[in-house]
Amino acid sequence: MNTTRKHVLAMGLCLVSAAAGAPLAAATTTSTTATPVSTSLTNTITDTVGDLLATLDTRAVTKAVVPVGATKDAVAALLRTAGAGARATWDARFGTLRALRADGYLTAARTGTAVDVARDWLASQPAAFGLSAAQVQGLTVARDHALPGTGTHVVSFVQTFAGAPAARGGRLNVAVASDGRVLSYAGETASGSALVGAWVLGETGALLKVAGTLAPGTAYAPVADGTQAGFMTFSRGPFAGPGYVRKVAFPTKTGPVAAYKVFFIKSQTEAWEVIVDGTTGAVLHRTSVVQFDEPHGTVYDNYPGAANGGQPRQQSFGATAESPKGWVDLTGATGTGVTTLGNNADTYANWSNFIAPVDNAPRPVSPTGHFDYAYSNQWAATKGQTTPPSYAEDLDPAATNLFFQHNRIHDEYYALGFTETAGNFQTDNGGKGGQGGDAIRGLVQAGAASGGAPTYTGRDNAYMLTLDDGIPPWSGMFLWEPIDDAFEGPHRDGSFDMSVIQHEYTHGLSNRYVAGGGALGSQQAGSMGEGWSDWYALNHGFNAGLLTKPIVGDYVTGNPTRGIRNWNYDQNPTTFGDIGYDLTGPEVHADGEIWTATLWDLRKALVARYGAAKGAAVAAQLVTDGMPLTAPNPSFLDARDGILSADLDRYHGDNTALIWSVFAKRGAGVSASSQTGDDTDPRPAFDVPAAASNGTVALTLVNATTGQPIPNARIILGRFEARVSSLVRTGTTGGATVKAVTGTYPLTVQAPGFGTQTIEGFSVTAGRNTAKKISLAPNLASTAAGAQVVSVSSQDDGAPAKFAFDDTAASVWSTKAGSTAYNAGPDERVTVKLAAPATVSSVRVSAYKATNASRFAALKGFTVQTSLDGVTWKTVRTGAFGYQAPRPTAPDLNYTTFALGTPTKAAYLRFFVDSVQGDTTKYAQVAEIEAFGSGATVANGTVTPDAPYGDQGTLTVNNPAAGDPTGMQNVFGVTGTEMNTACTFPPASQGVDGWVTKLPAGFSDGLHSVAVKGTSPLDATVGHDLDLYFLDSACALTGSTATSSADESAPIPPGTVYVLTHLYTGANVAVDVKATDNR
Template identity: 30%
Template sequence: MRSDPLTGGLRLLAKRDGFLTGPRAASPRRVALDYLGQRADAFGLDEDDLAAFELSHGYTSESGATHLQWQQTYRGIPAFDEGLRANVAADGQLINIGGAPRPDLAVASTVPRIGAREALHTVARSAFARVPLGPAGPSRGPQRATRFDRGHRASLVLFGDPSRVRLGWRVLLWAGTEGVLDAVVDAGTGELLYRNDLTRNAAALAFDNHPGAPQGGVQTPKDFSAAWLSDPGRLIGPNAWVHSDPNDTHFEGTLPTATDEIPPTGGAWNYVQAPQAGLICPAVGCSWAATSGGSWMTNRRQAGTQLFYFVNLFHDHLRDAPGIGFGASSGSFEGSDPLYAQIDDGAGTGMGSLPDCSSVNNASMIVLPDGTPGLMETFLWTSGCGAAGVYDVNGADDASIVYHEYTHGLSLRLVTDPAGYGALNGPQSAAMGEGISDWYALDFLEAFGFQPDTSAPAEIRAAVYENAAARTQGFDCPVGESTGACPGTPTAGSGGYTYGDFGRILGSPEVHADGEIWVETLWDLRRALIGAHGASDGINRVRALITDGLRLSPAGPTFLDMRNAIVQADVNRGFGDRDLIWAVFAARGMGVNARTSADNDTHPVEDFTAPPPLPGPPPPGDETAPVISGFTMTAKRFRVGLDRTPQAAAKRRRRTPVGSEFRFRLSERAKVVITIERALPGQKVGRSCRPPSRRLRGRVRCTRYKKQGSITRSKRPAGRNAIDFSGRIGIRPLPRGRHRVTVSATDAAGNRSKRRRISFTIVRK
């Protein structure tokens, strides 16, 4: 159980080694909402709060689990990052639930004092970006959703902090070289409340790896089938549209010119890479020359062909690979929202048809909510802007870079806020996003034989083709490695990194460096599962665990949240690898006693302890449910006492001076749960009893019950039992009036008794 520091609501409720509920033949939506309704007090919610949730997204993944997300709203305006997430197994068991919904979400007025255009200008000024907004379309709905001609958007949201909720404009601003900005501006004062850059950096002939690689380093014939190619005259299809963007002017809402398209020659894209004489070159030769204006044009069509091959191949892999299943229902890039992939981004932004130094040695991926195309930008690489030793090559020719960027699309579509925006933005979650992208890229290359992984350390690396120090060491560096192959850094030391190295690898937090902790851990898990189950089954398992972990994760996860989600994925899949998974994470400092406060915690506390093995299953054959009899209370009309009633305890407390006592008999030893509900007036609507309102005036009266809390007593003995009750749930007194109490018992085998129920009344002191 984790609480959110902003809302105080439950961020995540889960069992690491099991499910929250048993199997149930009901819809996943009903399973989740019924559980929430029965435990609304634990979330701090009332019936009005529950009625304000709007289902925004739901899909069923390869494991059979259904993944649901609701927005929390007030008068049709959604909360910025409060909502509800739930994951339900194929048999109706609830895996986890959370999202930190805010109790009594409301604002004094839903009318903004500043308009959408002014909010956009505020965000542009904050980033020192000169951005033309263009004309605005009409505002729509309670959110006053407004789109501008150049792709900018603005709509009303409710933005909460620990003390209050404010009406704000959520802005999406295409800010040119400053990135794509997701921001919130106070709709009353114009104050900037939040800002995040959504940009994530980092028949034809094509390479399978990169030019000159020992495996996959030679261009070979490829078939661009109808499933990839929908226009015989350019590189466009259901999954991707590849073109060049040398002036860095293409963004949402703008289209490439004819000269930016990549046409075939003689009906095919058989463009052979022509070596260039660059500043520093790999053995196979450079693909452009940083000292020769326009030299990148020589291999422009070849690079576009290569990128088209990479993105389509990886799209199909993520969709079809056992364990991953990133298809249309999960938010993949296809159909109405394909990937726009650009080569030579910014290649002509400098003097003499050369790139300026802000347009080299990078790659990026911009991911917006499902339904909007993604944008991948690949750049030229060179040592000419101060990056010593980097070759004059094109990043579009390197599978490790292209697959890394594409995986940002997967992770940012699976871990989202209630509005569908990617929710890997804090120091820890963003570092995991980088590590996850590295892992999926190298996992693919290793599995298909393009990146061998032997027992030697430091073989698994990215950006080898560019000769760039993109990472400090290989992803397969074991903890304690001392041969020199894994040098680490002066601030973190040598060998594989652990959780305690977070923020220390480069001397301060940096997402790519801190992401090395995560990718090294995941590579350990991959090797361990291959060792336990063989290459084929082991790879399928680790892909399933990591992908399902993303689906089960809360928004803004910490390393420990994602560790727990991977353990839960193992439980849901029934793999039985729980102890192996814990051993891997414990070895990297993410043991059972590791601690962190939140996603923005840059000083987590590591621990190397694995939890004890789970106890064995109960003795077979016990299918007899416990029986509760003689359930009564010593007083059914009483005042609230001064003493607290513990919500969970094994020992019996002394009798309260005022209050009552629950009495009953058990047929066998069992855990007892006593649930207390308050009786409230209501009016009938169909089969339900709703709170009274003007709209329902004249309806038949009824009694509805609102849960106040529960009391748990573990290992109650067979025979007579007595439990003191002061009229309080913990320290909170019950309100005056009529209540009902329900008792149930569950034995060690999981058999549950029939419920017993009686009523009582709390009176004035």
């Protein structure tokens, strides 16, 4: 059993009355003289204390009292009229009805006040409650409470006997809906009306009886000094508070006993409610009214309104095995008091700055350590009003919730091994190693005041900054709001989304724990950082029963289907070879989804093997143990090996084969390779070490119209093509061998002249070598197959229309940006002469956009027309790409085949861009337009690589000081700034500190690379350092590479028209720029 540190509630009349269940009225004083001490009792108390904290009830049931006779019959009558699913429970002490509920309401609607409705319902069958009709009418109304927002009233009645209220029994609670229907009943009534015994002791004698039991040896001469809420009040004497005594009736199965109810406050940490017999002073009931309680708060396990974990509940903030000091520092913060501050977390508002934790106020404060606040969601109610009230109204519940989640996660990870010596986040490490002083700072509503329109830098996001062990990290939870054509979600407070909070906290885990800490500097490592973060949030959500689908961020995005990611993780099809698949190109969040999906598969496989609880526990331990066993700046494969090592270490390799199988199915098999963690074109493989568990398929690809083999075709086990890594390419005979672990995969083929085609249900069976011939229909619209772009109404210099017919979605056709929204202007179009006249039966379209473009510029609606002569046109198909809010994603815009209603003979095809995804975007982009059909013989497509292009110049001076102060790389320097602002080629400052190269047409397709080499003067005392920046036709930045190397090389981002070579260090450096075709 855990040893817990208990917190004592602040003492006072309100606390005592709250524990007793009855509010105290304002105190009144009297001029009567003090009641003398009874002569039968000495003023020195000598009784024995005993177990004072234990609740004592002399009615403890040894044999239940069962209902009989009229009571039983009356309850049966109520059940008959209550409707479907009616069920009753009994009070074992009294043999009366304890609770009555049904699937619906217990009665029909009726008029009248809730009190009248409730009383009338009780009077309809009084025997069910052990009462007479007269007793029902004599019930006293103790409370008539309206439930906020529902109109339902909970009416509380109390039985009275000889004018005294019942105590510790005799309560009846009837819930009445706004239309007068009775919803439910719960109570504890006692039969009988004749009082047993009499009030003989007197109030003073009762108080002394209680004091003699609870404070033996203490001299006490109580003096009556007034009344309050029906109690006689007495001087406190040597004790911490006054005494309170009143006459009550104590219900028992044999009738109500005349008794006294006494509140006795011995000290700030010791106070009791005691009911004593009115004649003998014997204790009938005793309970402590000081809640030796841990600090607590009202929190949401998941998020407000979630199907699971969506209701507020009270959570202890006290000591746990992982946090023996408890979650709240009861000494409080200097100048503040007890607040959301403890050994693991420090949580407060950060309204004016979302980057750094500068606003250490305001914050919740509670002298009792009870942070119980109702959440009213004012940010949504005011529709994003940025001036308080609004979000500020909910600071206290938001801070409480974030504080809870941070502490909960601390304890979860501590149990998995992220302890003091692992670099966890704690102020005091208790001598257990590591560096203390680094409790996580939780920044609530970060940037609420400063991060909104027009920049929105403090909206629709969250972040975690992790420094070295001993330096506090901080995590900022933003407000979320809809931003047109950017992020079209609801108004939400990120401090209430468990998955987002745990995602961010986990960045601290991975940054501190992987490979000894501070070792996630590579692109794949950064992606895994995102992936681990999602996985741990999902793992907790499933373990706690909060989630039934693996979705992250559904609350803040308002998307219950896939949340903030591209998929529900059960539906994620990506593999190790898909790095760079997303609309943004290689990007840590999108590529991190590959890692999460793989780890989620691992968890599911272990759950299938061991069952839900053990399987999930094994998975969490393997993933966590694998972190410190992983190489620094790791690739996916390094982290895979860390998990394999963890399994060997903890589970003696029992799960090794299973782990290999999971990773192999995601392309991280034994033959996979990655040059470094920065490799964005790794080699995927789908095999496992055990040869018998693999199967092979010998593929042969042929042209469906000629029978010719198709060489140099990319074979991809997956659904994506643009920027992904192929498994293998076909040889000159059109052959390729696929080796994989048993499974069924989507097989995608991309080849010049054939576009991109996906074959479903490609199966591999362990131990079998099979052969498969695939006939591919030519892409009639492919320029590689002989199609020609005849005309285009609008095209950007860096993204010409021909890029829509080059068999790949890696390049895009973009219209020129207009002065108004594209959807308000004309529908741009492109006309292509097909490779051969044919009967067109389908078009295949990719709505991908350039990696640097807005996703809301992507194609939405389109129209396809065909013609035999290029003059007379017929509309043969319309279609559209939709998306789920808050934004279009890769699966929304990926290749889709649109069949024509009727196959149509055509020699020409015209494609209209009817609309784009966003209402404010001023240009349109389409990645690929392909056409398929029959009735024509089309030879294999051919691509002639572009000849290398070179450019030379001299850079006079360096410019290391210029740059973007936020740390985000940008165009900078004299030459770069001029080009970026004036966009005139060549710039007047050409050669000052930068050299601008204009690329030949066609080099902006994303399939070319550039390298720059500098030559310093022979007498130079230092060398040189060159950086590369890429600009589109409007001279906006499309990408950059700026490493510590003297010279640079990089792929040219799609849409690039200009390459800026910038001199970071050196002088009078000659530069040689060379761009080449990667095909």
